[in-house]
Amino acid sequence: MHRYTEAQKEFIKKASPGRYNDEITNLFNQEFGTSLSVCQIRSFKAKHKIKSNVPRNRVKPDSGLFTKEQKEFIKANVKGVLNRELAELVNEKFNLTITAQQMLTYKKNHGLTSGVNTQFKRGQEAWNKGIKGLDLAGENGKKTQFKKGDQPQNYRPVGSERIDSRDGYTLIKVKDEGLYQDRWRHKHVVVWEKENGPVPYGCVIVFADGDKRNIEMSNLLLITRNELVRMNQQELFSSDSKLTKAALTMIRLGNKVIDHELYGGDRDEFQKHIETAKKNGLSEQTFITRLKRGWALSDALYKPLHSRPYGRKVKS
Structure with a gap:
């Protein structure tokens, strides 16, 4: 255990403000020719309630995208230079691959401005004035461009069916226009609505035998979401449609009893x-x-x- 002299104690007190423990340790060892560790200096400061008042997250000079030398170079050359040009200067001098966007972000984060006004001036013509569209594809690209009225190779006509890979339900295409969920609908809902009209609010269509591919009207049941919750909670859905229908009848009778108890019908x-x-x-x-x-x-x-x-x- 190191015994500190009064001079050493006073030195640590004066050197601590604004410095990290490793910096204080280096200064102390240089001053007194000792070989104390950072932990020893930290313990001494804690015991004598000496604080450095420095940020907890220490920022090193060469941390981040650029080194200290590169940061100074950017600061010295930022005025009157566009982001793209400044990035090229930095890349050429330090053999880097900085993009104009990275340079823009760095300048914003560090409060640097070039002073170059890149806004359009009043009366200035746009570079694409008089150009109808952009021919970026070239002659070969035009051969594969979609023409007005063309249909993609994966086009499916109205009435087409497919299996939804997410949940296994059968989807049927009902129209060509609109959003995806408007163009493709669950087939079992479409079949039920064709016979009975729109599904009432708060209700869903389920399969009596649990088979999502069996889309016969006799296998489709209209139930409320409350009934659906109770059927799922009590695990009453069965592969036997008769058992499922009997369980649904039991749930509905139970709901009627609860309804009568709550509001007398x-x-x-x-x-x-x-x-x-x-x-x-x-x-x-x-x-x-x-x-x-x-x-x-x-x-x-x-x-x-x-x-x-x-x-x-x-x-x-």
Whole structure:
């Protein structure tokens, strides 16, 4: 363990502000001819509560895209030179491959400006004035360009079908125009809608036997999303369509019992209560959960979140 003299202690106190521990260590060893380590200097500073007040993330002079010498060269030559020209100068002098975009980014990050005004002047003609399009492909390129009215080789006519590689559903093309999801639709939905009209809001079409390729009307079931959730939660979908339909009937009967317990069969009146709850900042699920737990209607509607119903016993 090194025993510090008063002169050494005073030296560390004066040398610490604005310097990192390795810098202080080098100065100390040069001054007193010692061979202390950085850890020893750090321990001494911590014990005597001496701080350097330097950034935690140390930035070295040669860190980043350029070395210190290269940074000084850029700073000395930035005025009156375009980014492309400055990049070429740096590349030529230091054998680098810096692009104009990298030079632009570096200048922005370090507050450097060239002073060159590259904006269009009033009355200045555009370089492509009078040119109809850009012939960048050349004569050979024109042979493979699409002409107006041409169709790509992978064009599929309306009525074409394919299997979606993501989920295995059969897709059918219903029209040529519009977005992809408008042009290609799930075939089982199209088949059901052809017989029954648009799928009602909040409902989906499922396969009674679970086979996505069996798109017969007798195998397609219209169910609500609430019923879908309950069927999935209880794992009631079966490869036997009869069992699936029986399970769906059971779920629907259970929902009717719950509905009757909640609002006595008057769905319209209950919907009004839901709207009132939403206006009071409650979600539909929170409101229904409160009723299922035995809350009075007035409490379930108007008490704020995280409240308890009146009359509930609190453990002492």
